[in-house]
Structures are given as structure tokens and as C-alpha cells.
Amino acid sequence: MNRLKTVLFIMFSFAAGGLFSLAMGKEKWSGVDEAVLEKFAEEAGRVPLEPVFNTDQGDLLLFFFFLFGSLAGFIAGYLFRELFPPKKEKKGK
Amino acid sequence: MNRLKTVLFIMFSFAAGGLFSLAMGKEKWSGVDEAVLEKFAEEAGRVPLEPVFNTDQGDLLLFFFFLFGSLAGFIAGYLFRELFPPKKEKKGK
Amino acid sequence: MEAVAIRMNISLRFVFAFLFFVGAFYTDAFAMHIADGILPAGWCAFWWVVVLPFIVAGISKIKNESKKDKTFKPFIGLIGAAAFIISCLPVPVPFAGVTSHPVGVGIAAIILGPLIAVVIASVTLTLQALFLAHGGLGTLGADIFSMGVVGGFLGYGIFVAVRRLGFSWVTAAFLAGLLSDWGTYASTSALLTLALHEVDSLLPMFASLVIAFSPTQIPLGIMEGFISAFAIRFIKNRMPEFSLGAMKGKL
Amino acid sequence: MEAVAIRMNISLRFVFAFLFFVGAFYTDAFAMHIADGILPAGWCAFWWVVVLPFIVAGISKIKNESKKDKTFKPFIGLIGAAAFIISCLPVPVPFAGVTSHPVGVGIAAIILGPLIAVVIASVTLTLQALFLAHGGLGTLGADIFSMGVVGGFLGYGIFVAVRRLGFSWVTAAFLAGLLSDWGTYASTSALLTLALHEVDSLLPMFASLVIAFSPTQIPLGIMEGFISAFAIRFIKNRMPEFSLGAMKGKL
Numbered sequence: 001m002n003r004l005k006t007v008l009f010i011m012f013s014f015a016a017g018g019l020f021s022l023a024m025g026k027e028k029w030s031g032v033d034e035a036v037l038e039k040f041a042e043e044a045g046r047v048p049l050e051p052v053f054n055t056d057q058g059d060l061l062l063f064f065f066f067l068f069g070s071l072a073g074f075i076a077g078y079l080f081r082e083l084f085p086p087k088k089e090k091k092g093k
Numbered sequence: 094m095n096r097l098k099t100v101l102f103i104m105f106s107f108a109a110g111g112l113f114s115l116a117m118g119k120e121k122w123s124g125v126d127e128a129v130l131e132k133f134a135e136e137a138g139r140v141p142l143e144p145v146f147n148t149d150q151g152d153l154l155l156f157f158f159f160l161f162g163s164l165a166g167f168i169a170g171y172l173f174r175e176l177f178p179p180k181k182e183k184k185g186k
Numbered sequence: 187m188e189a190v191a192i193r194m195n196i197s198l199r200f201v202f203a204f205l206f207f208v209g210a211f212y213t214d215a216f217a218m219h220i221a222d223g224i225l226p227a228g229w230c231a232f233w234w235v236v237v238l239p240f241i242v243a244g245i246s247k248i249k250n251e252s253k254k255d256k257t258f259k260p261f262i263g264l265i266g267a268a269a270f271i272i273s274c275l276p277v278p279v280p281f282a283g284v285t286s287h288p289v290g291v292g293i294a295a296i297i298l299g300p301l302i303a304v305v306i307a308s309v310t311l312t313l314q315a316l317f318l319a320h321g322g323l324g325t326l327g328a329d330i331f332s333m334g335v336v337g338g339f340l341g342y343g344i345f346v347a348v349r350r351l352g353f354s355w356v357t358a359a360f361l362a363g364l365l366s367d368w369g370t371y372a373s374t375s376a377l378l379t380l381a382l383h384e385v386d387s388l389l390p391m392f393a394s395l396v397i398a399f400s401p402t403q404i405p406l407g408i409m410e411g412f413i414s415a416f417a418i419r420f421i422k423n424r425m426p427e428f429s430l431g432a433m434k435g436k437l
Numbered sequence: 438m439e440a441v442a443i444r445m446n447i448s449l450r451f452v453f454a455f456l457f458f459v460g461a462f463y464t465d466a467f468a469m470h471i472a473d474g475i476l477p478a479g480w481c482a483f484w485w486v487v488v489l490p491f492i493v494a495g496i497s498k499i500k501n502e503s504k505k506d507k508t509f510k511p512f513i514g515l516i517g518a519a520a521f522i523i524s525c526l527p528v529p530v531p532f533a534g535v536t537s538h539p540v541g542v543g544i545a546a547i548i549l550g551p552l553i554a555v556v557i558a559s560v561t562l563t564l565q566a567l568f569l570a571h572g573g574l575g576t577l578g579a580d581i582f583s584m585g586v587v588g589g590f591l592g593y594g595i596f597v598a599v600r601r602l603g604f605s606w607v608t609a610a611f612l613a614g615l616l617s618d619w620g621t622y623a624s625t626s627a628l629l630t631l632a633l634h635e636v637d638s639l640l641p642m643f644a645s646l647v648i649a650f651s652p653t654q655i656p657l658g659i660m661e662g663f664i665s666a667f668a669i670r671f672i673k674n675r676m677p678e679f680s681l682g683a684m685k686g687k688l
Contacts, residue, residue, distance in 0.1 A: 029150045029151030029152055029153040030151040030152060057122045058122030058123040059122055059123060060122040061155065062154065062155065062158050065155050065158050065159045065162065066158045066159065066161075066162040067162070068159075068162075069158065069159040069160070069161075069162030069163040069166060070162040070163065070165055070166035070169075071166060072163055072166065073162060073163035073164060073165065073166025073167040073168075073169075073170065074166040074167070074169055074170035074173070075166075075170060076163075076166075076167055076170065077166065077167035077168060077169065077170025077171035077172075077173075077174070078170035078171065078173060078174045079170075080167070080170075080171060081170070081171045081174035081175055082174055
């Protein structure tokens with residue numbers, strides 16, 4: 001019962017977040033950097049430039065996020081196995 | 094010289110791809126699934142529904158792609174180290 | 187000699203460039219993720235029914251094989267994770283101006299056999315439908331059929347056949363990777379055509395679909411061929427005793 | 438007892454909910470990635486000059502330490518990859534309706550020391566600026582200052598201080614993770630205020646920035662505290678002899 005309440009609360013809080021950002025006229029779950037710093041910078045008369053390589057086009061950003069995520073994960077997993085090998089006593093039994 | 098040509102050719106081919114998709118009135122580097130299947134399905138009178146959990150909102154999709162990429166990469170790296178441990182002969186030298 | 191090679195190289199490039207331009211102009215490219223709502227409910231159910239026995243057989247195969255061989259489970263994890271990563275990547279394709287996905291299922295079928303490749307494809311496609319906004323739950327059966335069953339069995343079959351014909355491991359792996367990719371996308375085209383064609387335009391629609399995905403899938407299929415060849419060569423070098431999937435016994 | 442705990446739990450939730458709503462209403466949230474064009478060129482150069490000695494010292498420290506300890510290099514790789522993953526994740530924050538990034542630098546500073554944390558932050562932020570459309574190259578100095586120098590030294594200092602006061606490893610790690618996150622975002626706010634304030638509104642602008650990022654960074658900072666505590670407890674359990682960074686010697 002209590003677990004159900006927690007799950008409902010979490011679902012509600014995310015839904016509220018999404019609806020709230022929509023109500024404020026922002027894109028749902030927009031990143032804090034872009035949408036926000038741009039607004040703020042414009043108030044101060046500064047215009048953010050495009051990145052050197054603008055990867056924020058279509059699914060290109062998904063490609064780079066996924067590629068870098070999987071590479072970093074691979075490195076982390078490989079070195080984790082090297083530094084923390086599974087205890088052999090447990091496996092032997 | 095030949096390497097420079099290759100690099101230039103690759104850069105040109107990607108730039109051409111991006112400009113070409115823009116010229117065709119599509120979003121640059123859009124994913125083949127969404128933009129296209131939707132058009133095609135509409136011709137046949139079928140309307141694609143939203144995903145069950147619509148994660149394609151703001152940076153939410155980046156979050157899931159990065160999370161799943163790094164998890165899968167971690168698993169792959171961990172098991173890779175287990176199945177293919179570095180050769181000790183080479184390391185000894 | 188070298189000048190000729192370079193010239194051939196350049197003309198090959200222009201052939202590819204031309205193909206991409208024509209393909210991208212003709213219509214947009216297609217992928218193996220069919221979203222919910224695109225297939226009629228009857229077809230969704232049909233492909234679920236077709237696909238279910240393969241999944242059940244694959245799961246029971248995993249249970250049996252993992253008792254025999256201790257390296258089997260970690261290999262399923264490694265190849266499953268790798269296939270997931272490969273099939274999630276929205277690779278930007280030069281000239282086409284769109285991103286498309288490799289399938290990664292050919293290599294899984296070579297190393298673990300086609301039934302287990304179906305299970306890996308099912309898990310991958312389910313995660314993509316639930317969390318990555320690619321594909322749908324009703325159309326999951328159709329997507330599993332294209333990527334898992336067609337891609338998996340085609341990759342496995344091509345590998346075995348090319349090996350039996352006496353070609354090298356690397357050649358067999360390259361062709362298996364290449365044709366499992368193309369087979370998957372051809373299957374998706376066929377599924378769509380069957381479900382959505384008007385009565386008199388079955389073949390033209392299939393042809394237009396095949397032409398539509400060639401700008402992205404010709405280069406991506408070749409890429410998958412190389413990935414697959416590289417992986418098999420790596421396994422043969424580092425683990426000469428390896429004997430699972432299509433690499434079992436004398437093959 | 439349990440009823441009281443649940444009631445406290447519920448009221449805590451409403452306090453948080455209220456904070457998020459107020460914060461999100463006041464203005465949008467901010468992050469540590471300042472894009473090119475936002476800071477004037479003079480400030481960009483200034484932060485590059487400030488940050489450069491830290492990077493140089495960090496690199497030479499990596500060279501020296503890796504000669505002494507064989508596990509040092511793999512630890513840099515592991516912690517570097519982990520910090521990269523943590524700081525790239527655009528975590529959706531409930532109630533705020535936006536995504537924001539943890540920093541991951543506190544844990545790097547505890548395990549490897551603050552100078553090496555600066556190097557890790559530099560590599561991470563450079564990759565993000567080049568390929569992930571987060572931050573810029575001119576503003577990289579400012580971003581490295583906030584995340585690497587402030588986040589790293591704050592995390593390290595807090596950990597050492599809390600340990601010296603006699604608290605547990607886990608408590609020290611939690612506070613270091615929490616405050617390195619908050620410190621990073623406070624530093625970004627200060628940088629922006631210094632560069633962009635109108636003459637008479639230095640403190641109000643800083644305060645409005647701090648309020649603006651509290652809806653995302655209060656929960657994310659707490660999350661980073663838990664991640665950091667969990668990691669340190671794991672290392673102490675699995676590798677009791679571990680002695681690098683802030684975990685060296687008697688601490």
C-alpha cells in the first residue's frame with residue numbers, strides 16, 4: 001500500500017513537472033542549458049553562438065550521446081572488472 | 094595529400110547530406126523511422142500513435158539514450174574483460 | 187597501377203554519391219522500427235503469432251546450452267549488449283542526410299545461433315519501443331520478425347553456406363553481416379507492402395520501398411559487414427577453440 | 438512512531454514540491470555549461486588563465502603518481518569514465534519539468550585528488566563542447582573553473598574536513614558529493630553575475646540565479662551525495678587497502 005503510494009507520488013511528480021513546464025510555455029523536459037541560458041543571456045544583451053560542430057540537428061545528438069555513452073560505459077565496465085574481479089571463493093561454491 | 098582528399102571528401106559528403114535534406118524540406122539528419130514512416134503511413138491512411146511512454150520530449154530522449162548506452166557499454170566492457178583477459182605474456186615483457 | 191586504383195576509387199565514390207542522391211530524392215528512407223498505429227490490428231496479431239514460437243524456442247535453447255558451456259552466458263551478455271548498441275545507434279549517413287540504424291543481429295546469429303539471435307532482437311526491440319521512442323508494442327511482433335527471424339536466420343544461413351562453399355571466415359562473416367542488414371530492411375518493406383498496399387500495386391510499392399531505403403542501407407549494410415568480419419576474426423584469433431552458433435564443429 | 442515518520446515524510450515531500458514550484462516559477466533553471474557567445478571575450482580569457490595552472494599541475498600529478506602505483510591508471514580511467522557518464526546525463530527532475538546535469542566531480546576528487554579531478558573535468562567538458570552541443574570552447578575555461586576547480590576542491594576539502602571532525606566515510610562522501618554539485622552551480626551563477634550584471638544589481642542577480650537553479654540542483658545534489666557515499670562504501674568494502682586522493686593515510 002505504501003509502496004503503491006510512493007509509485008503514484010513519483011509518477012505524479014514527473015507528470016506535474018512535464019505539465020508545469022508546458023504551462024510555463026517551455027518545451028517539456030527541455031535542457032536547462034539551452035532554453036534558459038539563452039533567455040537570460042538575451043536579457044543581458046548576449047547572444048549564444050552555435051557550437052563549433054553543431055551536433056544538435058535531428059537525431060545527430062542522439063547518435064553522439066549514445067556513442068559516447070556506450071564507449072564510456074565500455075571503458076568503465078572493462079576497468080571495473082579489472083580492478084574489482086569477482087571473489088573466487090563465492091564462485092567456487 | 095591523398096589523406097587530405099579523403100578527409101575533405103568525407104566532410105563534403107556529410108555537408109552535402111545535411112544541406113540536401115534541408116533542401117528537401119526535411120529536418121537535417123532526421124531519423125528515418127519517424128519523419129518518414131509517418132508520411133508514408135498517412136498516404137495509406139494510417140496514423141502512427143504516440144509511444145506508450147513518450148520519451149521523445151525535450152532532452153528526455155537524450156537521457157534514455159545515454160543511460161541505456163552507458164549501461165549496455167558497461168555490461169559489454171565487463172564481460173569482454175572476463176571473456177578476453179589481456180595476454181599475460183605480452184604484459185610481462 | 188596506383189593511378190588506376192585511385193581513379194576507380196574516385197568513380198566508385200561518385201557511383202555511391204549518385205545512388206544516395208537518387209535514393210534520397212525518390213523518397214525518404216525507411217527503417218525497421220514500425221510505430222504503433224501503422225499496421226492494422228490483424229497484421230500486428232499475425233506477426234506476434236508467427237514470432238512467438240521462435241522466442242519460446244530461443245529461450246529454451248538458452249536454458250539448455252548454458253548448462254553445457256560455462257562461457258555461454260557471458261557470451262550471450264556480451265553479444266546481446268553489443269547487438270543492442272549497434273541497433274540503437276542512429277548513424278548519420280553521408281549524402282542521404284538522414285540517420286538510420288544498423289541491425290547487429292547477423293553477428294549475434296553467427297556467434298550464438300539464429301534462435302538466440304531472435305531472443306536478443308526481441309529484448310532489444312522491446313527496450314527500444316518502451317524507452318527509446320523507436321517502434322511500438324503492437325507492432326513489436328512485426329519488428330521482431332524482420333530483425334530477429336529474417337535478419338537472424340539469413341545471417342546464420344549465409345554464413346554457413348559461404349563457409350561450406352569453402353570461403354574464409356572473414357568473407358562469410360562479411361556477407362552474413364551485409365545480408366542480414368539488407369534482409370531486415372527488405373522484410374520491413376515487404377511487411378509494410380502486404381499490410382498497406384492498394385490492391386493493384388503490390389510489386390511497385392515494394393520496389394519503391396527497396397529503392398527508398400537503399401541510400402542509407404547500402405552503406406550501413408557494408409559497415410555491418412565489416413563489423414561482423416572484424417568481430418569473427420577477433421574471436422578466431424583470441425579464442426581459437428571457440429565453438430558456438432555457426433562456428434560449431436567443422437565449419 | 439511509524440505514523441509520525443510517514444507524516445514527516447509527506448510534509449518533507451510537500452516542502453520539496455513547494456520549493457520546485459516556486460523555483461520553476463521564479464525563473465528557469467541554470468546549468469554549468471555556458472555556451473559560446475554568452476561571456477564577453479575578456480572574461481573567457483580570464484578564466485582560461487585561471488584554470489590553466491590547475492590543468493598543468495593535474496597532468497604532471499598523473500604522470501608522477503602512475504609511476505608509483507600500478508592501479509592508479511586504471512582507476513583514473515574508471516573514475517574518469519564514471520564522472521563523464523554522470524555529468525553527461527540530462528536527468529529529468531520531477532516537478533521542475535526540465536532536465537539538468539549532475540557534476541560527478543566530487544567523487545573523482547575524493548578518489549583521485551582535486552588536481553586530477555580538474556583534468557577529468559577538463560576532458561569531459563571538452564568532449565561535451567565539441568560533440569554533445571553542451572558548452573563552448575571559449576567558455577571552456579569558465580566551465581572548467583566551476584566544475585573542475587570549485588567542484589573538485591570543494592568536494593575534496595569537505596571530505597577531508599568532515600573525516601577530521603570524526604564522521605564516517607559515508608557521511609563525508611555524501612556531503613562532498615552534495616556540496617561539490619551545489620558549489621559548481623553556485624560558481625556558475627557567480628561567473629555569470631560577475632560578467633553580466635548591471636552595475637547596481639550584483640547581489641540580487643546572484644540570489645535570483647541561486648533560487649533559479651535550486652529546483653533542479655537540490656534533488657540532483659542529494660542524488661550525487663548518495664552516489665558518492667555508495668561509491669566510497671563500495672571501495673572501502675572491496676578494497677580496504679585503497680589509499681589514493683582524499684582516502685590516503687589516516688583519513
